[in-house]
Amino acid sequence: MGSLQGRDAIHAEVDVKRSSKDGDRTSPKAGASATVSVRADAQGLELAFAPKLLEQATREAAAKAANPDLSSPINDVLQEATPADINDLVGFAPTLLRKIDGATLKEDRADTFEGKPARLIVLDLPMRVSSKDRDSLKHYEGSMKIWLDADGTPLAAERVQRYEGRKFLISFSTESNVSTRFQHVGSRLIAVTRTRRNTFKGFGQDNDTTVATRVTVQ
Numbered sequence: 001m002g003s004l005q006g007r008d009a010i011h012a013e014v015d016v017k018r019s020s021k022d023g024d025r026t027s028p029k030a031g032a033s034a035t036v037s038v039r040a041d042a043q044g045l046e047l048a049f050a051p052k053l054l055e056q057a058t059r060e061a062a063a064k065a066a067n068p069d070l071s072s073p074i075n076d077v078l079q080e081a082t083p084a085d086i087n088d089l090v091g092f093a094p095t096l097l098r099k100i101d102g103a104t105l106k107e108d109r110a111d112t113f114e115g116k117p118a119r120l121i122v123l124d125l126p127m128r129v130s131s132k133d134r135d136s137l138k139h140y141e142g143s144m145k146i147w148l149d150a151d152g153t154p155l156a157a158e159r160v161q162r163y164e165g166r167k168f169l170i171s172f173s174t175e176s177n178v179s180t181r182f183q184h185v186g187s188r189l190i191a192v193t194r195t196r197r198n199t200f201k202g203f204g205q206d207n208d209t210t211v212a213t214r215v216t217v218q
Contacts, residue, residue, distance in 0.1 A: 004093040004153070006187025009041035011218040014086055018077040020209040032073035036081050038215075040090050045083055053078075080211050089215050092182065093189040096154060100144060102126045113147040113155050121146050125161065139164040154189060156181045172202025183217070190215055 019031030037048040057074045064070045088095045103123035111120035125142035127134075142161040149155055159178045166172070180194045197210045 004184065004187060004189040005091070007040070007042040007091065008186035008188055010039075010090060010185060010188065010190075012038045012040075012090060012190075013216045013218065014038055014081065014089060015214045015216070016077055016081045017212045018073070018080055018209070020076075020207060022206060022208075032077040034074070034077045034081055036086065038086060038090060040087070045087050045090075047081075047083060047086060049078075077211075080213075089191045089194065089213060091188050092180075092191045096146075096157065096189070099159070100125070100146075103144070106143070111147065117150070118155060119148040119150075119152075121148070125159070129163075136167040137163055137165040153184050154182050170203055172200070174198070174200045174202075185217055190217065192216075 014036045015033065016036070017031065017033040034053055035050070039046040039048075053074070057078060060070075060072050060074050064072050064075075100123055103125050105121065106124050107120070107122035109120055111118050113120075123144045123146070125144055127137070127140045127142060129137065140161075140163055142159075144157060144159040146157045147155040157178075157180045159176070159180075161176045162173070163175075164171070164173045175198070177197045178194065180191050183190045183192045191213075192215050193213070195210065195212045197208070199209075200207045
């Protein structure tokens, strides 16, 4: 993927949608979406948010300051549109290499992707947590599937990681599922769609959060 780590200039829109659900609720909490205008080149990354969106976030923050029990869906979704995360989306090759660093090859075979021939590699991912958190973990599973075209360019990836542990005599479990589709634009590998679902159970919580992003290159 060395040829896909360039910084060709691009202009894109990134749409981010976030929804969540507590285990004791029959329906999801109010979700929200945001659109970010992105310009990226060798000089850096520039993000632009619509004034209306920022006004909504300001009103929401003021209301929550007056009543902490209120939800803050706009500000929650904006926390998913950080410069670091969007920089990853519009130049994903270094991120992908970082995520598979130290992985063990489990399978390498011919497959299909969206009806076309592809190469599938399956990796066992190493556990990366701090030494402090490692002490409380009792079980870990991590794997990633990557589909490649005939030239070795990534077409898609699916990553699953599960943790189980015990802290303060309380058991907990968490699972992360990430599905990403790629597009090769110039010297960039763009994550044109990514759906990330995180679940957590423990310490009186039962949360299920999904964040979906879409990058449209202009």
